[in-house]
Amino acid sequence: MPSSPSHDAPDVADPTEATIGRRLVALVIDWLLAALIAGLAFGIGYPPEGPRQSFVIQFVFIVFVGLFVGLFGVSPGKRAVRLAVINRDGAVIGWWRGLLRTALMSVVVPALIQTKDGRGLHDLAVGSKVVKVPKAS
Numbered sequence: 001m002p003s004s005p006s007h008d009a010p011d012v013a014d015p016t017e018a019t020i021g022r023r024l025v026a027l028v029i030d031w032l033l034a035a036l037i038a039g040l041a042f043g044i045g046y047p048p049e050g051p052r053q054s055f056v057i058q059f060v061f062i063v064f065v066g067l068f069v070g071l072f073g074v075s076p077g078k079r080a081v082r083l084a085v086i087n088r089d090g091a092v093i094g095w096w097r098g099l100l101r102t103a104l105m106s107v108v109v110p111a112l113i114q115t116k117d118g119r120g121l122h123d124l125a126v127g128s129k130v131v132k133v134p135k136a137s
Contacts, residue, residue, distance in 0.1 A: 071098065100125065
């Protein structure tokens with residue numbers, strides 16, 4: 001069974017242009033959307049009250065972002081700042097790699113340790129990289 005859908009990831013530019021600033025803005029947007037979804041689906045307020053509610057928001061974040069990134073190459077936050085996640089061949093990484101990548105990223109440490117080309121441990125673990133998507137013409 002192939003790990004990615006038959007469609008390609010969004011057209012991308014130079015992978016070195018995926019700056020930490022853009023990544024952080026995308027992360028904040030995605031986290032707030034996950035908190036909103038958790039609030040609507042499970043009645044959780046923000047800020048969360050206790051570890052149980054925090055865990056539910058984190059779980060929603062992993063599923064929400066992981067599936068979007070795995071199946072479409074972008075999450076809503078990444079799309080807003082024109083970033084995409086692709087594999088070595090330039091295609092989407094597939095749903096299970098998207099979920100694994102996001103779960104690893106959500107524990108923070110893998111995302112903080114990066115290679116010279118800006119790939120975190122979570123990207124290395126699933127064979128992905130974050131790249132900048134050019135403006136539509």
